Amino acid sequence: MSTDYLILGARLLGEEPADLVLRDGVIASLGADTAHPRDGVELVTVDADGLLALPGLVDLHTHLREPGREDTETVLTGSRAAAAGGFTAVHAMANTTPVADTAGVVEQVHRLGIDAGYVDVRPVGAVSVGLEGTRLAELGAMASSAAGVRVFSDDGHCVDDPVLMRRALEYVKSFDGVIAQHAQEPRLTVGAQMHEGVVSAELGLAGWPAVAEESIIARDVLLAEHVGSRLHVCHLSTAGSVDIVRWAKARGIDVTAEVTPHHLLLTDEQARSYDPRYKVNPPLRTAEDVEAVRAGLADGTIDVVATDHAPHADEDKDCEWPAGAFGMTGLETALPVIQATMVETGRLTWADVARVLSTTPARIGRVSGQGRPVAVGEPANLTLIDPAARRRVEPAAQVTRSRNTPFAGTELPGRVVATFLRGRATVYDGAPVAHEEVNA
Numbered sequence: 001m002s003t004d005y006l007i008l009g010a011r012l013l014g015e016e017p018a019d020l021v022l023r024d025g026v027i028a029s030l031g032a033d034t035a036h037p038r039d040g041v042e043l044v045t046v047d048a049d050g051l052l053a054l055p056g057l058v059d060l061h062t063h064l065r066e067p068g069r070e071d072t073e074t075v076l077t078g079s080r081a082a083a084a085g086g087f088t089a090v091h092a093m094a095n096t097t098p099v100a101d102t103a104g105v106v107e108q109v110h111r112l113g114i115d116a117g118y119v120d121v122r123p124v125g126a127v128s129v130g131l132e133g134t135r136l137a138e139l140g141a142m143a144s145s146a147a148g149v150r151v152f153s154d155d156g157h158c159v160d161d162p163v164l165m166r167r168a169l170e171y172v173k174s175f176d177g178v179i180a181q182h183a184q185e186p187r188l189t190v191g192a193q194m195h196e197g198v199v200s201a202e203l204g205l206a207g208w209p210a211v212a213e214e215s216i217i218a219r220d221v222l223l224a225e226h227v228g229s230r231l232h233v234c235h236l237s238t239a240g241s242v243d244i245v246r247w248a249k250a251r252g253i254d255v256t257a258e259v260t261p262h263h264l265l266l267t268d269e270q271a272r273s274y275d276p277r278y279k280v281n282p283p284l285r286t287a288e289d290v291e292a293v294r295a296g297l298a299d300g301t302i303d304v305v306a307t308d309h310a311p312h313a314d315e316d317k318d319c320e321w322p323a324g325a326f327g328m329t330g331l332e333t334a335l336p337v338i339q340a341t342m343v344e345t346g347r348l349t350w351a352d353v354a355r356v357l358s359t360t361p362a363r364i365g366r367v368s369g370q371g372r373p374v375a376v377g378e379p380a381n382l383t384l385i386d387p388a389a390r391r392r393v394e395p396a397a398q399v400t401r402s403r404n405t406p407f408a409g410t411e412l413p414g415r416v417v418a419t420f421l422r423g424r425a426t427v428y429d430g431a432p433v434a435h436e437e438v439n440a
């Protein structure tokens, strides 16, 4: 039996509370309660008093680890964690085993996403064969495959060869693609363990200088301008990077940039714990950098927040810092961290949050039917959150298969109460709906 939802009294962005009816995959009405039972259709009423309705969140940067490291995350577990975090679409990065550098692999990931049914999984295609940075992958075949890839990235690695980067930027123009660059000049970061600065010097850990990121971003915006193509900067983390992107945009270059929740909250001071849960690429930077990325997100220089959800096995984090893997989980804490760092500080409104976590990432990834406003006739992709809730992060209670959250024990605001993908609940009463029900 199919289900209609009548959501009573949800707060909409900048508007009075209203009742919403979700029916046949779309928002059928908005305003006073107009739902009436239909034959053969269950009508479920949701009391949304005090809840805020946001368009379903869209992540431009998620690591789902399938194929290859299903012990840490699968398309099913990762997309369920995404729904729990309020997402209705994620982009699955290409650094799997095998690498998503062929039409076959991206179609497989796409198919697994459909079978999971929690969010729209948009596979990212690798830029180079095997992420090796030497030969261009079959970008056109991935674009025209059933997966319809539009975002290409060697994430985890930088496309450091400027000739290859230029060719990739030129090539994706023909199918409206974008190159998402992991900006890290490899020769400036050999053996790097954390941000290069006062703390790394004190701890005796090899440093990752800000210029290793900034020099690649500067080069790439100029390459994008030269060939008239579209560039996206992954997980931008330094004040200098914000300045370069601001300059490029003022010059009219077609560049967009993302920042992660962890770079908006944490600093390199966290490394003093020697706990590898704070080890991430790019590294946590200084308080001045945190202030600069917050300001850049507030003034629109940084277009989106992307999680860079990077699940890792316990054995790769319960170890000495130098042996630890780079990466942190983020799908279930993204919205709470943004509420804490940007909304409760008065730097973003909830409408801005919808823009940076839904509308703009959907536009950059060319994800149709996502990132749309909560309005009549639109696909019913939305999340209901309780902004007044406060919760302590418990790694074992999270939906993701991995426990490497840097926010363990931290109290954060906000809670996802329900998420809907095309009118079907993927999360209800704060918990993911059973798999049999979402993909029934």
Ligand SMILES: NC(=O)N[C@@H](CC(=O)O)C(=O)O
Residues within 6 Å of the ligand: 063, 095, 155, 156, 157, 182, 279, 280, 281, 282, 308, 310, 311, 326, 327, 328
């Ligand atoms: N962010 C990370 O520290 N790690 C990512 C790779 C990446 O995003 O560069 C991963 O795949 O684990």
Ligand SMILES: [Zn+2]
Residues within 6 Å of the ligand: 155, 156, 157, 182, 234, 235, 281, 282
């Ligand atoms: Zn990266």
Ligand SMILES: [Zn+2]
Residues within 6 Å of the ligand: 061, 063, 093, 155, 156, 308, 310
């Ligand atoms: Zn990544």
